[in-house]
Amino acid sequence: MVSAKALFERAIATHLEAWGLLAAVRERLDRLEADSTHNDESAQQQTALAARLERAAAEAAPQWLGAPWPVIGEQRFPLERSARPGEASMIRVADAQPLPGVGFPVVVPFVGAGHIALDADARDPAVAGLLRSVITRLIAGFPAGQLRILAIDGGALGAPLAPFHSLIPAGVMNRPVSETDQFRELLTEAEDQVHAVQSGLERSPDVLVIVAAALPANCTRADLARISALAHAGPAARVHLLLAGYPSLSRSSWETGLENTTLISTDQSSRGHFRISDPPGSSFGADGRGLNATVTLDPPPPAGLIEELCRQLVAKAESDSALSFDALVPKQLWQGSSVDGLRTTVGRVGRGEATVSLDDATPHWLVAGRTGSGKTVFLLDVLYGLAARYSPDELSLYLLDFKEGVSFADFMPSANDPTWVPHARTVGVESDREYGVAVLADLVREMGRRAGEMKRAGVTSLSALRSARADVAMPRIVTVIDEFHVLFQGNDDTAKRAVALLEEVARKGRSYGIHLIMASQSISGIEALFTKGTSIFGQFGMRVALSGGGGILGLNNDAAAALPTGQVILNHGAGVVSANRRARFPFADPASLHTLRHRMWDMRTPGTPEPAVFIGYAEYSVDEAPLPVRRGRRKVVAVGRQVDVGLHTAGFALDSSPGRHLGVLGTSLVGADVLTSAAISLAKQHEPGTATFHLISLVGTAEDTVEELRTRLRGQGHEVSMPNLTQYKELLQKLAAGASADRDHPQYLFVYGADAASSTLKQKEGRSRAAIEDFRTVLREGPGWGVHVFGWWRGVRRLSDDLGLSGKDDVAGIVALNVKGNEVGSLIGRVHLQWQPRHNRALFIDRHEDKDDLIVPFVTPGRYSEEFA
Numbered sequence: 001m002v003s004a005k006a007l008f009e010r011a012i013a014t015h016l017e018a019w020g021l022l023a024a025v026r027e028r029l030d031r032l033e034a035d036s037t038h039n040d041e042s043a044q045q046q047t048a049l050a051a052r053l054e055r056a057a058a059e060a061a062p063q064w065l066g067a068p069w070p071v072i073g074e075q076r077f078p079l080e081r082s083a084r085p086g087e088a089s090m091i092r093v094a095d096a097q098p099l100p101g102v103g104f105p106v107v108v109p110f111v112g113a114g115h116i117a118l119d120a121d122a123r124d125p126a127v128a129g130l131l132r133s134v135i136t137r138l139i140a141g142f143p144a145g146q147l148r149i150l151a152i153d154g155g156a157l158g159a160p161l162a163p164f165h166s167l168i169p170a171g172v173m174n175r176p177v178s179e180t181d182q183f184r185e186l187l188t189e190a191e192d193q194v195h196a197v198q199s200g201l202e203r204s205p206d207v208l209v210i211v212a213a214a215l216p217a218n219c220t221r222a223d224l225a226r227i228s229a230l231a232h233a234g235p236a237a238r239v240h241l242l243l244a245g246y247p248s249l250s251r252s253s254w255e256t257g258l259e260n261t262t263l264i265s266t267d268q269s270s271r272g273h274f275r276i277s278d279p280p281g282s283s284f285g286a287d288g289r290g291l292n293a294t295v296t297l298d299p300p301p302p303a304g305l306i307e308e309l310c311r312q313l314v315a316k317a318e319s320d321s322a323l324s325f326d327a328l329v330p331k332q333l334w335q336g337s338s339v340d341g342l343r344t345t346v347g348r349v350g351r352g353e354a355t356v357s358l359d360d361a362t363p364h365w366l367v368a369g370r371t372g373s374g375k376t377v378f379l380l381d382v383l384y385g386l387a388a389r390y391s392p393d394e395l396s397l398y399l400l401d402f403k404e405g406v407s408f409a410d411f412m413p414s415a416n417d418p419t420w421v422p423h424a425r426t427v428g429v430e431s432d433r434e435y436g437v438a439v440l441a442d443l444v445r446e447m448g449r450r451a452g453e454m455k456r457a458g459v460t461s462l463s464a465l466r467s468a469r470a471d472v473a474m475p476r477i478v479t480v481i482d483e484f485h486v487l488f489q490g491n492d493d494t495a496k497r498a499v500a501l502l503e504e505v506a507r508k509g510r511s512y513g514i515h516l517i518m519a520s521q522s523i524s525g526i527e528a529l530f531t532k533g534t535s536i537f538g539q540f541g542m543r544v545a546l547s548g549g550g551g552i553l554g555l556n557n558d559a560a561a562a563l564p565t566g567q568v569i570l571n572h573g574a575g576v577v578s579a580n581r582r583a584r585f586p587f588a589d590p591a592s593l594h595t596l597r598h599r600m601w602d603m604r605t606p607g608t609p610e611p612a613v614f615i616g617y618a619e620y621s622v623d624e625a626p627l628p629v630r631r632g633r634r635k636v637v638a639v640g641r642q643v644d645v646g647l648h649t650a651g652f653a654l655d656s657s658p659g660r661h662l663g664v665l666g667t668s669l670v671g672a673d674v675l676t677s678a679a680i681s682l683a684k685q686h687e688p689g690t691a692t693f694h695l696i697s698l699v700g701t702a703e704d705t706v707e708e709l710r711t712r713l714r715g716q717g718h719e720v721s722m723p724n725l726t727q728y729k730e731l732l733q734k735l736a737a738g739a740s741a742d743r744d745h746p747q748y749l750f751v752y753g754a755d756a757a758s759s760t761l762k763q764k765e766g767r768s769r770a771a772i773e774d775f776r777t778v779l780r781e782g783p784g785w786g787v788h789v790f791g792w793w794r795g796v797r798r799l800s801d802d803l804g805l806s807g808k809d810d811v812a813g814i815v816a817l818n819v820k821g822n823e824v825g826s827l828i829g830r831v832h833l834q835w836q837p838r839h840n841r842a843l844f845i846d847r848h849e850d851k852d853d854l855i856v857p858f859v860t861p862g863r864y865s866e867e868f869a
């Protein structure tokens with residue numbers, strides 16, 4: 001690669017040589033004029049010199065970058081081949097004509113080397129012409145998709161940049177900004193690129209050229225200082241300035257405070273002419289006073305050329321090789337290191353690649369698009385793209401979907417295809433908000449674990465930890481929450497918890513390699529969160545807007561309003577207009593996904609666990625669930641699966657403390673299933689003959705269930721009794737007297753429709769005490785003797801009556817089905833208990849352990865279809 005300095009030095013040498021020749025020619029001309037004769041010799045010398053100077057310029061600024069417009073019109077150089085990002089280039093800005101008939105083009109270092117500033121703004125037609133000329137040379141000369149124009153039109157002049165407006169939708173140029181705020185956002189975008197390059201996060205950024213037709217009128221000293229800083233640090237980060245109307249350009253000297261800049265100032269003594277300073281790093285002459293000739297600025301391209309060129313570029317960008325998902329997948333899988341972040345290609349911007357990152361600069365993303373806009377397809381492109389680049393040691397996926405659909409079904413094993421994407425750790429489909437909270441809580445725990453590891457290793461960053469502790473698994477975690485607005489619905493404890501956890505992950509995740517991608521059809525309903533003092537979304541610098549998803553972009557940013565399916569606005573500037581990049585992404589076709597998934601699955605380390613899957617609509621049966629974790633020697637009954645990561649079996653531990661009984665509440669037949677599941681799980685923990693199961697069936701609807709349970713338990717060799725109501729009363733009497741109690745041989749009472757016995761139990765029937773008293777004694781004393789009651793009451797009040805005033809605390813375990821939260825709350829003395837009955841869900845309360853868990857209660861397979869039949 002030729003350095004800017006070498007290139008320019010070569011041009012200067014030619015220039016000086018030409019200057020020498022000019023002097024000679026001038027001398028000769030003077031002589032010839034004195035002789036009053038013109039001859040062929042002088043004409044030939046002039047022509048030769050002009051040709052030589054043209055050649056020198058053409059070498060320094062080839063083709064589109066330097067050829068005069070008439071030559072370009074004739075020769076039509078190939079597009080995009082005159083220069084490459086990352087290399088120093090020069091560009092034609094003016095023509096010097098020191099002698100009649102002897103002119104030479106003035107080329108100055110620009111992209112890859114320096115900047116250009118003019119004192120006059122684009123109200124001067126010559127300046128406007130130069131801006132058009134330079135922009136045209138750039139967009140035609142550089143590869144598309146690798147150079148972007150950040151346009152400023154502070155004087156709202158409109159016309160100078162108007163011919164390029166068709167490039168705006170293709171993302172090559174932004175809509176020129178005129179307001180100071182937008183101007184500052186644009187500077188921020190350029191600064192972000194400088195920082196990203198300086199910190200090593202970005203190695204091959206797009207070329208950004210800030211073009212100002214005029215700076216905003218109320219530009220402050222602080223703004224100018226930012227421009228100065230960009231002039232200093234920009235070139236190394238491919239950020240360049242082409243500023244017209246730069247205010248501090250002094251007429252008396254070239255001092256402007258802009259480093260690396262060629263200055264072009266109006267020649268006060270000659271209308272329409274300009275003077276050019278020495279370019280950065282070199283000088284035209286020994287005196288350091290710039291080019292020793294006035295110049296005319298390079299004229300704009302001829303009418304029609306810009307339009308035709310833009311049309312061609314846009315058409316090429318659009319029709320560029322049809323996008324395919326396979327093109328996003330690298331040939332060799334899992335080659336990337338996620339130490340500094342994650343990067344993938346999601347499609348194309350113009351003809352360049354559209355790359356997106358999850359790293360320190362853009363740790364979290366917000367994605368929005370109306371239904372059908374292609375949001376799911378975009379997310380699949382991103383997720384499969386990442387999974388193809390990074391191995392499961394480098395990347396884990398937590399996938400969470402709140403809506404009805406199968407967005408993430410591809411990541412988990414299914415009945416048809418037992419493979420899964422080996423990076424997937426948790427997959428939630430049609431998740432409950434509580435599951436979302438559990439996933440977020442899991443992430444917070446993981447951050448804690450990583451913080452602990454860092455502390456132990458004495459390091460302060462994830463990358464340092466990864467080098468220090470190669471043995472500790474520390475993949476970056478990408479958590480995708482689709483339809484995340486559901487999390488915040490309802491102003492209840494779950495919503496509050498979700499916000500708190502999300503804030504924590506959003507704030508600290510970056511330091512621990514934990515990233516969030518939150519997607520939604522709509523942001524209405526969560527807008528309050530945008531404006532909150534500690535706005536969570538401030539942490540989400542990367543905005544991805546599909547059609548109809550413009551709400552996540554800035555107020556004046558309507559770029560996503562009319563996007564076709566398959567296109568997206570990628571904006572890493574938190575939605576500012578100037579950071580828009582319009583990208584196209586391919587359809588994630590099922591066949592390609594299938595192939596890639598199988599390739600990755602074949603490459604997985606043997607023993608890679610399946611993802612923890614939560615499917616909101618799934619029914620769970622006790623037979624497929626692992627037994628709950630036992631604590632010590634205590635038996636634990638299983639009642640359902642917790643709505644948490646890993647779907648742990650929800651268990652109620654039995655011990656000798658008074659009240660270790662379970663009350664299942666609600667009219668739903670699921671109540672019978674919960675008792676049956678409890679019995680089945682207990683039976684698994686007993687050798688036959690070491691416990692007695694009393695099955696008391698008091699309602700007709702549960703008879704079959706109870707009968708089946710009896711058959712099953714007996715089949716396993718357990719002792720089972722099926723007392724009728726009278727025998728039940730006798731049993732209670734016996735148990736209350738402690739007569740048949742044997743701690744080593746527990747007795748379990750499963751009372752199906754316990755409420756049906758209430759009135760009978762209350763009758764004394766000639767005895768000194770009613771059976772209800774025996775029942776209450778059993779509740780209070782029974783656990784000490786190994787007696788536990790599992791009852792299904794179809795109403796809360798019925799249980800409350802059975803317990804009586806003094807026995808209110810004697811049923812410690814509650815499984816609330818279709819009963820009101822306030823009724824359960826008053827039963828257990830918690831007025832603020834929050835419970836809304838839901839299909840296939842129950843609230844499981846263990847009063848002794850002060851625990852409320854949302855569970856999916858165990859059911860007999862097919863229970864719900866029966867209920868709805």
Ligand SMILES: Nc1ncnc2c1ncn2[C@@H]1O[C@H](COP(=O)(O)OP(=O)(O)OP(=O)(O)O)[C@@H](O)[C@H]1O
Pocket residue numbers: 369370371372373374375376377378405521565566567585586587588
């Ligand atoms: N890049 C693309 N190229 C071609 N077609 C696409 C592309 N992206 C999406 N589509 C089409 O649009 C349909 C809807 O896409 P997708 O399911 O991703 O939308 P969505 O925004 O997630 O909608 P919903 O929220 O209703 O699920 C796809 O089934 C596909 O037909």
